Amino acid sequence: MTWVTSLKQLLTGQPARTGGPAQTCWPGLVEHYRPWLPVGGSTPIITLLEGNTPLLRAPALEKRIGRGVRVFLKVDGLNPTGSFKDRGMTMAISKAKEAGATAVICASTGNTSAAAAAYARRGGLRAFAVIPDGYVAKGKLAQALLYGADVLAIQGNFDQALAITQDLAERYPVILVNSINPYRLQGQKTAAFEVVDALGDAPDWLCIPMGNAGNISAYWMGFQEYRKAGLSRKLPLMCGFQASGSAPLVLGSPVANPATIATAIRIGNPANWGKALEVRQESGGRFASVSDGDILAAYQVLATEEGVFCEPASAASVAGMLKHATAIPTEAQVVCVLTGNGLKDPTTALENNQANLYRDLAPEVDVVAQVMGL
Numbered sequence: 001m002t003w004v005t006s007l008k009q010l011l012t013g014q015p016a017r018t019g020g021p022a023q024t025c026w027p028g029l030v031e032h033y034r035p036w037l038p039v040g041g042s043t044p045i046i047t048l049l050e051g052n053t054p055l056l057r058a059p060a061l062e063k064r065i066g067r068g069v070r071v072f073l074k075v076d077g078l079n080p081t082g083s084f085k086d087r088g089m090t091m092a093i094s095k096a097k098e099a100g101a102t103a104v105i106c107a108s109t110g111n112t113s114a115a116a117a118a119y120a121r122r123g124g125l126r127a128f129a130v131i132p133d134g135y136v137a138k139g140k141l142a143q144a145l146l147y148g149a150d151v152l153a154i155q156g157n158f159d160q161a162l163a164i165t166q167d168l169a170e171r172y173p174v175i176l177v178n179s180i181n182p183y184r185l186q187g188q189k190t191a192a193f194e195v196v197d198a199l200g201d202a203p204d205w206l207c208i209p210m211g212n213a214g215n216i217s218a219y220w221m222g223f224q225e226y227r228k229a230g231l232s233r234k235l236p237l238m239c240g241f242q243a244s245g246s247a248p249l250v251l252g253s254p255v256a257n258p259a260t261i262a263t264a265i266r267i268g269n270p271a272n273w274g275k276a277l278e279v280r281q282e283s284g285g286r287f288a289s290v291s292d293g294d295i296l297a298a299y300q301v302l303a304t305e306e307g308v309f310c311e312p313a314s315a316a317s318v319a320g321m322l323k324h325a326t327a328i329p330t331e332a333q334v335v336c337v338l339t340g341n342g343l344k345d346p347t348t349a350l351e352n353n354q355a356n357l358y359r360d361l362a363p364e365v366d367v368v369a370q371v372m373g374l
């Protein structure tokens with residue numbers, strides 16, 4: 001490439017197009033949306049070039065719904081550590097570093113710990129993660145450990161982990177980077193900016209899974225800010241979905257023992273409860289639950305018909321949309337947020353697919369052809 005570049009430069013005096021000029025490269029979401037974010041000239045920006053994720057049309061889902069409804073997937077599992085948590089973490093860690101912190105702590109169902117670890121280490125900070133032992137998907141735990149976090153697994157659920165973490169952050173010099181940290185939501189609101197930048201306006205519906213309900217609150221903040229600035233004409237109806245065994249916001253009261261295959265949203269007492277209720281009220285939205293069966297069905301449809309591998313919690317947005325499809329106005333635009341990458345949770349994928357895996361075959365073409373039915 002270097003040779004081609006220099007030859008072309010030599011002949012034309014123009015820089016080669018390969019790679020493009022530096023300023024057209026995505027600079028990370030803080031730089032791209034800097035005027036919208038609480039950062040100053042002296043804030044050290046810790047970035048892995050998160051954000052700018054695809055907004056992908058979903059023709060198979062559109063066919064299921066019909067009536068000219070257009071469906072888009074915000075594929076946020078394509079962020080650097082594989083989930084939307086990176087959007088919040090670039091802000092939270094940058095601000096922690098600006099404040100002179102040397103360590104951060106989070107409670108996590110997995111993705112927060114992966115993101116916190118990656119950004120903290122990149123910024124030269126220590127990362128501590130308190131997790132519910134046995135309920136963090138394999139890929140997420142692997143990430144947190146490889147990035148170099150200290151992982152503290154408790155014999156308890158996420159809600160207990162968060163309570164401990166909050167207590168620790170109050171008593172010791174470690175900064176909490178859960179979504180109670182306001183910088184997290186500031187970073188995460190940029191996903192709404194990206195959706196509007198891509199569509200030219202806000203969608204009619206936004207479907208999103210809810211755990212602690214930080215993300216739905218952040219999206220709503222983003223949509224409102226763009227609307228106020230005249231960058232969109234409308235505001236979406238915000239549809240938040242929870243797993244039926246872990247649906248405190250749908251039930252209206254905390255769930256002591258949340259249970260769902262979607263471990264990222266296995267949360268019984270959401271930290272952003274009040275904010276979430278405001279979002280529903282202000283947007284005229286709806287909260288509903290979907291069963292683990294609905295979630296797994298949507299998870300498989302996304303993979304086998306759209307070619308998109310998301311994690312189970314993310315599929316709750318699509319499961320919810322399909323369940324409430326008849327309520328979607330004709331020709332409306334719907335965005336489903338796919339919060340995390342399917343590779344995070346290989347166990348669920350291996351145990352829940354309709355494909356054939358033929359094992360122990362002799363290494364012979366005739367044997368393989370016969371199994372293929374040829």
Ligand SMILES: *Cc1c(COP(=O)(O)O)cnc(C)c1O
Pocket residue numbers: 083084085111112179209210211212213214215216264265311313314339340341
């Ligand atoms: C964190 C997370 C959620 C839930 O987001 P909240 O902001 O807690 O509502 C959903 N899906 C995935 C993959 C997550 O990592």
